[in-house]
Amino acid sequence: MTLSLDILERLIAFDTVSHRSNLDLIAFAEDFLRARQFRVHRIPDLTEAKAGLYAEIGPQTDGGVLLSAHSDVVPVEGQVWTRPPFQLTRDGDRLYGRGTTDMKGFLAEMLAISDSASRKALKAPLKVLISYDEEIGCVGIDRMSARLKPLLGHPELAIVGEPTEMQIxxxxxxxxxxxxxxxxxxxxxxxxxxxxxALHLALDYVAALRNLQDGLERNGSRDDSYDIPYSTIHVGRIHSGTALNIVPDSAEVLFEFRHLAEDDPDSLARMIAEAADTVTAPHPGAAFIELHSLATYPGLATAASNPAVNLTRNWSGGQVCKVAFGTEAGFLSELNIPTVVCGPGSMVDQGHKPDEYISEMQLIKCSKMLARAVNHLL
Known part of the structure; x- marks a missing residue:
């Protein structure tokens, strides 16, 4: 645990809030992995202000295990912290700092097990992936996908280490x-x-989206493994108007939908576009609603019978579940890599909150899981 805690201390000190650069963290991970003879590929963003990283060690073959983590964290502005967010501090079993749970705790364990793997005679490769801009809609891995596909090959399984309290x-x-x-x-x-x-139009459009939501709740697909067992449409922000005595000629509505695997997202997108047309139809030439995509990521639906699930259960001792939050796992699954999400900490109790922390016991459980994963490669 000493190495992983030392690494975690370094990682927390990098202020990698999504609107800032992650290059210092990537350089640290790159140097760490190169020093241990990993084959390292940096994947820069088009802006060159950020980058992802892919590395592997062992035979240059298909198979092996892929471990995946994102490097960015959510902001601390507007939150009341009683501890320095970008400095690792301890209180008993708890390790505090922004990103300890989401998800630099797993990233630290991933790098620590990479150190251990570098001293073993692997018969199958260990592959590690670090992305960026996950917190703003899995934007980074989407941009990395074209470069990643030929590099990743066909791992036996992938583990995305988002916080699940070590459940699968x-x-x-x-x-x-x-x-x-x-x-x-x-x-x-x-x-x-x-x-x-435009404000009235925006409110009419929000009402139309709420009607679509009601229809999904009544008649859409259901999966009772989720807390909310149906697809959802959520409006998060409306902005309009400059003064009380001016009829606003523009407005902006920010919204999202989260869909079950059984619901076709393209069909939902068409329904949303049709709702916009219905709202503006009574005002030809005087009213318009243009939809601009901000971000998109696929869902994850790995069969419980998939061998990757059984392997991860054997390594972690956790139970199978589904989670409410999104991850990058869907992108890896779309590359035909059997993928699960399993990592230390609780998104519900600790993720995105002030005084974010992770328990050392959770990190120990993660360390043991990853050690068993590496032993599988021997």
Whole structure:
């Protein structure tokens, strides 16, 4: 545990909130892995302000185990911390700092087991992946996918180490998020009925989205493994207007849908677009709603009978579950890699919260799981 805690201390000190660069963390991981004879590939973002990393050790063959983590963390602004967020501090069994649970705890254990694997005669490869911009909609791994596909090959399984309290998550919903740009007509509020208010249009559109949500709840697919067993549509923000006495001619609605594997996201997207057309139809030439995609990631639906699930259960001792939050696992699954989500910490109790922490006991459980995974490669 000493090495993994030393690594975790270094990782927490890197302020990798998604709107900042992660290059210092990537350089640290790159140097760490190269020093242990890993074959390392840096995958820069188009802006060159960020990068992902793929590395492997052992035979240059298919098979083996892929471990995956993201490097970015959510902001601390607006939260009240009683401890320095970018400094690892201890209180009993708890290790505090932004990202300890989501998900630098797993990343630290991933690098620590890489050190151990570098001293073993592996018969199958250990592969590790570090991404960026996961917290803003799995944007980074989406951009990395074209470069990753020929590098990854066909691992026997992939473990994405998001916090599941070391349970084995085999499913989560997919997600698409949008900005709806609403255009109406400006005018003096004294003559408001003569104009088409963009704010009114936006509210009508929100009502239409709520009706779609009601329909999904009543008639959509269901999976009782989830806390919310149906696909959902959520509106998170509306912005419109400049002054009380001006009819607003523009508005913006930010919203998302999260879909079960059984619900076709393209069909949901068409229903959402049709709802926009229905709202603007009574005002030809005077009202418009344009939908702009912000981010998208696929869901995960790994069969409980998949050998990857049984292997991970044997290594972790956890139970099979599904999780409410999204991960990068769906991207790996779409590359035909059997994928599960299993990592230390609790997203519900610790993730994204002030005074985020992870228990040392959870890290020990993760360390033991990864040690068994490496032994599988011998």
């Amino acid at each position: 998550a085999i499913g989560h919903k997919g997600k698409r998020s949008y900005a709806a740009q609403v255009t109406g007509q400006a005018g003096h509020s004294a003559l408001a009925p003569r104009f088409v208010s």
